[in-house]
Amino acid sequence: MSSVTVTxxxxxxxxxxxxxxxxxSRWTTKQIMWFVVLALVPSVISAVLFFGFAQLLVIATxxxxxxxxxxxxxxxxxxxxxxxxxxxxxxGLLLGLIVPPNFSLVFTALGAVFSIGVGKMLxxxxxxxxxxxxLVGRAFLQAAFPVAITTWTVxxxxxxxxxxxxxxAALKFDGVSTAISPLIYGNVGGSLGETSALAVLAGxxxxxxxxxxxxxxxxxxxxxxxxxGGGLWLLDSSYPTPLFxxxxxxxxxxxxxxxxxxxxxxxxxLGMWIYGLGISLVLVLIRVFGGxxxxxxxxxxxMNAFVPLxxxxxxxxxxxxxxx
Amino acid sequence: MFxxxxxxxxxxxxxxxxxxxxxEAMPMPSMVILPLSQHLGKQATPTVDKRAVVARGQxxxxxxxxxxxxxxxxxxxxxxSIGREHNSNGYMKEAMVxxxxxxxxxxxxxADVSLPPLDPSTVTADEIRARVKExxxxxxxxxxxxxxxxxxxxxxxELDAVIINGCECxxxxxxxxxxxxxxxxxxxxxxxxxxxxxxxKRGVIGIESNKPDAIASMQKAVAGHEGLEVCALQTKYxxxxxxxLIKAVNGxxxxxxxxxLDVGAVIQNIGTAVAxxxxxxxxxxxLTAAVTVTGRGIRTPKNLLIPVGTPIKDVxxxxxxxxxxxxxxxxxxxxxxVAQFNLEAPIMKATSGIVVxxxxxxxxxxxxxxxxCGKCIDACPLHLLPTRLARLAELNRxxxxxxxxxxxxxxxxxxxxxxxxxxxxxxWLRLGKQRVIAMQRSRKASAA
Numbered sequence: 098m099s100s101v102t103v104t105x106x107x108x109x110x111x112x113x114x115x116x117x118x119x120x121x122s123r124w125t126t127k128q129i130m131w132f133v134v135l136a137l138v139p140s141v142i143s144a145v146l147f148f149g150f151a152q153l154l155v156i157a158t159x160x161x162x163x164x165x166x167x168x169x170x171x172x173x174x175x176x177x178x179x180x181x182x183x184x185x186x187x188x189g190l191l192l193g194l195i196v197p198p199n200f201s202l203v204f205t206a207l208g209a210v211f212s213i214g215v216g217k218m219l220x221x222x223x224x225x226x227x228x229x230x231x232l233v234g235r236a237f238l239q240a241a242f243p244v245a246i247t248t249w250t251v252x253x254x255x256x257x258x259x260x261x262x263x264x265x266a267a268l269k270f271d272g273v274s275t276a277i278s279p280l281i282y283g284n285v286g287g288s289l290g291e292t293s294a295l296a297v298l299a300g301x302x303x304x305x306x307x308x309x310x311x312x313x314x315x316x317x318x319x320x321x322x323x324x325x326g327g328g329l330w331l332l333d334s335s336y337p338t339p340l341f342x343x344x345x346x347x348x349x350x351x352x353x354x355x356x357x358x359x360x361x362x363x364x365x366x367l368g369m370w371i372y373g374l375g376i377s378l379v380l381v382l383i384r385v386f387g388g389x390x391x392x393x394x395x396x397x398x399x400m401n402a403f404v405p406l407x408x409x410x411x412x413x414x415x416x417x418x419x420x421x
Numbered sequence: 422m423f424x425x426x427x428x429x430x431x432x433x434x435x436x437x438x439x440x441x442x443x444x445e446a447m448p449m450p451s452m453v454i455l456p457l458s459q460h461l462g463k464q465a466t467p468t469v470d471k472r473a474v475v476a477r478g479q480x481x482x483x484x485x486x487x488x489x490x491x492x493x494x495x496x497x498x499x500x501x502s503i504g505r506e507h508n509s510n511g512y513m514k515e516a517m518v519x520x521x522x523x524x525x526x527x528x529x530x531x532a533d534v535s536l537p538p539l540d541p542s543t544v545t546a547d548e549i550r551a552r553v554k555e556x557x558x559x560x561x562x563x564x565x566x567x568x569x570x571x572x573x574x575x576x577x578x579e580l581d582a583v584i585i586n587g588c589e590c591x592x593x594x595x596x597x598x599x600x601x602x603x604x605x606x607x608x609x610x611x612x613x614x615x616x617x618x619x620x621x622k623r624g625v626i627g628i629e630s631n632k633p634d635a636i637a638s639m640q641k642a643v644a645g646h647e648g649l650e651v652c653a654l655q656t657k658y659x660x661x662x663x664x665x666l667i668k669a670v671n672g673x674x675x676x677x678x679x680x681x682l683d684v685g686a687v688i689q690n691i692g693t694a695v696a697x698x699x700x701x702x703x704x705x706x707x708l709t710a711a712v713t714v715t716g717r718g719i720r721t722p723k724n725l726l727i728p729v730g731t732p733i734k735d736v737x738x739x740x741x742x743x744x745x746x747x748x749x750x751x752x753x754x755x756x757x758x759v760a761q762f763n764l765e766a767p768i769m770k771a772t773s774g775i776v777v778x779x780x781x782x783x784x785x786x787x788x789x790x791x792x793x794c795g796k797c798i799d800a801c802p803l804h805l806l807p808t809r810l811a812r813l814a815e816l817n818r819x820x821x822x823x824x825x826x827x828x829x830x831x832x833x834x835x836x837x838x839x840x841x842x843x844x845x846x847x848x849w850l851r852l853g854k855q856r857v858i859a860m861q862r863s864r865k866a867s868a869a
Contacts, residue, residue: 113748113783114762116848118834119755120432120592120782124796124841126789182789224790224842311795364795364808408809415826416664416803417674 130183132309136300137190137354140290143283147252148198152289156193158202162209163189170218184223188212191231191354194290195347195394196238198250204242208234228401229361232394239394249286263287265346266390268337280344291347301353310357313366317373318352319343324374325381336385348380351393361401368404368411375400423630425655426668428802430835432592432658432756434631439715439722440595444603446709446726447739449521453495453730454767455481456508456516460559461566462488464515473500474522478534478706481517484554490567491557493706495728497530498522509733509752509766511759516767519730536704541610544701549618556700557707557770561692562586562661563753565771568693572618574682580621581685584670585612585694587628587635588654588661591754594774596713597691599724601628601635604695605642609649611694614701616648619687624649627666631656658756659833663688665802677829692773710772714740718747718777727768734764736775746779756834789842797836797846803829807836807846814853823857830854 144152167185171178180186192212196205212234220226238246249263263286264275279285283293291297304310327339342348347355356362356376363372376396383392458464465482469475475494482492498521506516522530536555539548554569574580585608589597601608612624626643628636630653643649654660654669664675666688673684681688689697692711699705710729715722720741727736733750737743743750751758752766755776797807805826813822827850836846 110743110747112750112760112762113785114760115749115785116845116851117751117753117755117757117759117832118838118847119749119751119758119760119776119778120838121784121786121843122430122432122839122841124839125786126792126842129792129794129841179789222790224792359792359794362793364793364798364806366798412806412825413798413804415677415805415829416668417676417679418826419676 127182129309130187132307133187133304133354134183134190136304136309137187137194137290139296139299140194140293140350141190143293143296144194144198144289147283147292148250148289152198154202155196155198155200155205155289156190158205159193159196159209160186160189162206163192163213166210166213167218170214171222176222179223182223185213188217188230188234192234195231195235195288195350197246197248198252198289201242201245204238204245207241208238211237224360226360227404228398229355229358232355232398235394236398252283252285252292263346263390264341265384268341269384269390274337274341275345277340277344280341288347291350294344294349297349297353301349304353304357310353311362311369313369314356314362314373315352317370318348318356318377321374321377322348322381325378329381329385342381342384346384346391347393351376351397355393355397356400361404363404363407363411365408365411365413367413368407371407371411372400372404375403423653423655424669425657425660426665426802428800428804428835429657429659429665430800430839431656432838434656435593435715436595436598436631438593438717439713439724440598442595442599442722442724444599444711444724444726447728447731447736449496450728450731450735452501452518452520452732453728454506454516454518454732454765455492455495455730456506456514456767456769457482457492458514459492459508459565459729459769459771460490461564462486462490465489465492467503467517469500471500471503474498474531475500475519476531476534478708479531484557484567488567488570490559491555492517493557493708494519495708495730496521497533507763507766509759509761509769509772511762536700536706538704539701541614541698541702544614544617546618546620549614549697549701552700553618553697556696556705558693558696558700559707559770560690561696561711561771561773562688562690563757563771563773565769568689568697571687571689572615574619574687578682579685580619580682580687582623582625582671582687583612583616583619583621584666584686584688585624585626585691586661586663586666586688587626587632587639587691588666589632589691590629590656590658590661591756591758591774592658593715593776594713594754595715596711596724596773598632598635600691600695600711601632602638605638607698608639608691608694609642609646610702611689611696611698612649613646614697615687615689615694621687622648625652625670626650627652627654627670629654629656629660658835659802662802662831662833664831677826707770710768710770712736712768712772713774713776715774716777717779717782718744718749719775720744729770730767732765732767733761733775736768737764737777743777744779746781747777748780748783749778751776751778756838757832786843788844791842791844794841796839796841800835800839802833802835803831805830807850808844810853811844811846811849814849814856817856819853819857819860822853823860827853827857828861
């Protein structure tokens with residue numbers, strides 16, 4: 098907050114002046130961002146555990162190129178270099194965790210540059226992007242390198258039934274279903290940070306408990322998954338169960354780390370419910386009827402586009418206001 | 422679970438600095454500066470001239486119009502000047518300066534003037550109103566609204582509860598807490614008098630849960646009084662805002678642009694209840710202010726009874742002076758109070774505290790872009806969208822700001838307190854609100 102310093106004549110003492118309030122909470126942008134980074138550590142660990150130390154290189158490449166791109170653009174556009182706020186580190190980490198194991202470092206770097214350059218800085222930087230930058234980068238990679246991004250390595254301790262294909266793809270294309278417990282631990286094929294539900298939940302619960310992430314979005318997505326996924330399953334039991342929807346693929350990672358991104362999600366409470374339910378509806382439609390096995394990325398990007406509209410039409414009732 | 426309202430914030434309470442300091446009376450100051458407008462409404466009109474000798478308790482300025490209050494001399498002495506002086510709201514306002522009289526041989530100081538005491542058990546509603554007006558009592562909650570006006574509701578308003586505001590939700594301040602501990606019977610008497618003036622049968626004293634001693638003290642004092650109750654409320658800022666207090670106590674919401682009396686409630690501050698009792702039972706006019714002087718920037722925090730008009734610097738000096746790291750002197754609480762640039766400004770009738778913050782407390786932090794985290798929306802007790810309104814104010818998009826309810830904002834500061842991006846939200850809202858109000862005025866003027 099800007100303060101004016103005045104010299105008070107009689108005692109020659111300097112007093113600060115500003116309008117109220119004179120106290121500020123301890124929360125800062127930087128602190129929030131570093132809390133999110135901390136919450137992603139369990140997922141990084143699970144990636145290393147299941148897919149080997151080489152994955153640290155993939156993740157580090159994404160982080161370095163994300164931060165570097167942001168710093169470079171800020172330097173070129175003569176804006177203050179603000180990478181210390183941690184937001185580019187998060188984008189890099191998120192992108193690094195949603196690519197397949199042993200993904201090409203060159204492609205990873207390209208994805209990170211696209212995430213920050215197009216997904217974030219083109220819109221005006223922190224606070225102004227419409228779409229989740231990490232998902233923008235992932236969508237770019239999906240379009241540019243469709244084969245590489247869907248080539249899954251076998252996890253280190255894999256039993257052969259769940260090798261090569263992700264559980265969602267196995268179910269969709271081969272009709273092979275996967276038990277829930279490997280999904281929980283993460284000993285299955287999939288993107289680096291998404292396979293272990295346990296690790297994702299640990300970080301996610303930390304964010305919910307500390308109040309960094311708003312609980313309404315993951316809650317709405319879960320309700321949506323039960324209603325839409327469960328509804329279809331009740332109609333035809335050959336469709337996946339809601340429990341499978343919940344633990345397989347990137348649902349948890351998307352719900353806790355992607356959809357809760359402040360900038361690209363609604364600011365009103367009602368808006369958050371609409372947004373979360375919308376994501377799950379689109380997700381279930383893609384998973385069940387679409388050509389792709391997984392739909393978390395596209396469903397979140399799809400709903401990101403509606404956020405300004407949702408915000409506009411979900412103004413809360415002002416205290417004491419009577420609906421006329 | 423204690424009763425409360427949705428929203429709000431939890432600033433550090435910091436009551437322990439002064440909560441156990443009993444009230445002490447500050448000695449007569451070397452001069453007093455008495456602003457002629459210490460209340461909302463019209464400025465009072467001086468009734469004495471420069472160089473006149475006035476006695477403590479004598480009227481020096483008469484109320485002008487319905488919403489106004491008289492001003493009394495708070496020390497015996499000579500009128501040194503009548504002119505514009507800084508007051509502690511940060512404005513230059515007409516004020517009378519009184520200094521102790523220099524006595525010539527054989528001269529005698531005039532005796533203190535007081536009003537004849539009345540019997541609180543038999544005094545009528547009209548007598549109560551007349552006395553409250555005569556004594557120049559104004560609301561002690563901060564806005565300084567002339568109290569007798571609140572005791573004279575317009576015809577046709579159905580009132581069913583008087584609520585005494587003992588929340589003291591501003592951090593640091595402890596004077597209402599001390600009043601409840603030291604003078605519970607005066608508060609109960611004041612509440613009974615307010616209820617009689619308004620013809621209301623139910624009286625509630627709302628107190629935040631962080632004042633257990635005050636709650637116990639008031640519970641003891643109301644025991645055996647029919648229609649009186651103590652309501653313990655959750656400790657949360659701004660629990661003491663009128664709309665929030667009514668919501669917590671009886672679940673009603675005051676609509677935008679309406680007053681508490683539109684939902685059947687009248688709210689008075691603890692200090693006001695004490696002042697009403699003292700004006701009736703002891704014939705005392707509004708001459709002293711009960712003030713908490715506190716914060717880590719002051720050497721000896723105290724709760725003081727100070728003659729109105731005493732310069733702030735005299736009070737600070739009486740409390741041992743400022744510490745070396747004192748950074749900001751605030752009159753009122755740290756959430757809604759006014760930072761002072763001139764310590765010669767006086768204590769006024771409604772001054773509740775002087776809070777001195779250190780550099781460490783102030784911690785001016787760098788502003789970043791809005792993250793759209795929505796913490797300000799969760800915090801806003803009036804369910805506004807502070808981040809959006811601030812942006813609209815910044816862009817001067819006043820029609821939209823009006824549509825989104827900017828004029829409803831009471832400037833409690835919860836949004837700016839909570840904002841992790843350190844955006845001066847309430848400051849933008851304040852600016853936008855003033856511009857929207859100006860726009861509405863000119864619209865009305867051009868329509869007429």
